[in-house]
Amino acid sequence: MSLRHGLLGLLAEGPASGYDLARRFEEHLGPVWPAQHPKIYAELSRLSKAGMIEVDSHGPRGRKAYRITDAGRAEVRRWLSEDAVDHTLRSESVLRSFFFWLMDPDDLHEHLRREQRYFTEIADLARGYAAAKDRGEYGTAPQTKSMRVALEAAIRVYQSLADWAEWAQTVPPATPEEDADTPRPPTPA
């Protein structure tokens, strides 16, 4: 369960409310770690009860900003350097590719073109953010340096998926003659 640590990590940058954190998840972490507000508010309560964060300030409209505690900071650090990384890379796009043979060749081609377009778009978006960061638009704080590293991952991974989708379009569709493995009744000569 990494949402807990994601929240602690974001709060290590400075105080923030549940609403702030939900927005940051949606805008930046969402593609690799989705989190909706109900889960975030629930987790914040738990973290608060556990003494890892505490209320920093109350604002308008019942806004409650949380601040990370020393215990919280220690916990993120412990997670980062001690906990084993879960390397699962859940991807519906790749899962579907196992079943491409079930698709009509035209549908598949159209699907791959759409996938290529989508992945290229995201890669370009990440490239845009990275360029802005490199121009110094986000300052030079250490957090932005890490953000730059994360963006580099996004650029490379999404570009590789775009290239894959493009390459897949060049793979010839399975022709009936090639379906040698599938047992079929002998054709009467």
Next chain:
Amino acid sequence: MSLRHGLLGLLAEGPASGYDLARRFEEHLGPVWPAQHPKIYAELSRLSKAGMIEVDSHGPRGRKAYRITDAGRAEVRRWLSEDAVDHTLRSESVLRSFFFWLMDPDDLHEHLRREQRYFTEIADLARGYAAAKDRGEYGTAPQTKSMRVALEAAIRVYQSLADWAEWAQTVPPATPEEDADTPRPPTPA
């Protein structure tokens, strides 16, 4: 929810038991779509009740092999060509990178070296399978053609992550002088 469709897709290749399917998920689909046996057995019951699969044969030790029905085949096809793709790419590795600035530089370097080694290993493994397929070791059935496409995704994505981890090791650690954004009390001259 794609487990339902993953199971249907695998059963479209031929009859299989829950145990078989669990093994195939672990060996092939696991990295992109993990599924443990309790979930698989539960889903098979549901698919059976929905008329998308039916019991094909009973074997030793209570083994029950399922066969896909026409309704089931239609449902996988519908999913593949009509349902919107969920492009979320959940990755704890990338999530962690947002928080690298919290790590001790030596720990981070060690972490990145391990990540690079891991991703390289998986990419090489996928390359090995792909080469075997290209040598014709898995036959020429259309399913194996799709498997080859999925393997290509694995090769490209994991290689890009390995390259990223290698690149990240060359990013100089944040030095105190650069932390301009973080408000700090003025040093008494």
Next chain:
DNA sequence: GAGCGCATGTAAAGGGTTACATGATTCT
């Protein structure tokens, strides 16, 4: 006959999404 791998399942708990619900403040 001991041990391993095959084979199925239930139960409990945890993680995550969607829908519902409410109200305050700011902007036009």
Next chain:
DNA sequence: AGAATCATGTAACCCTTTACATGCGCTC
């Protein structure tokens, strides 16, 4: 005054994992 946005939370449901439980069949 009305609309948009800020802001928090609950409830119900779904998805997923981990632990528990059982027993057969094959191999050594």
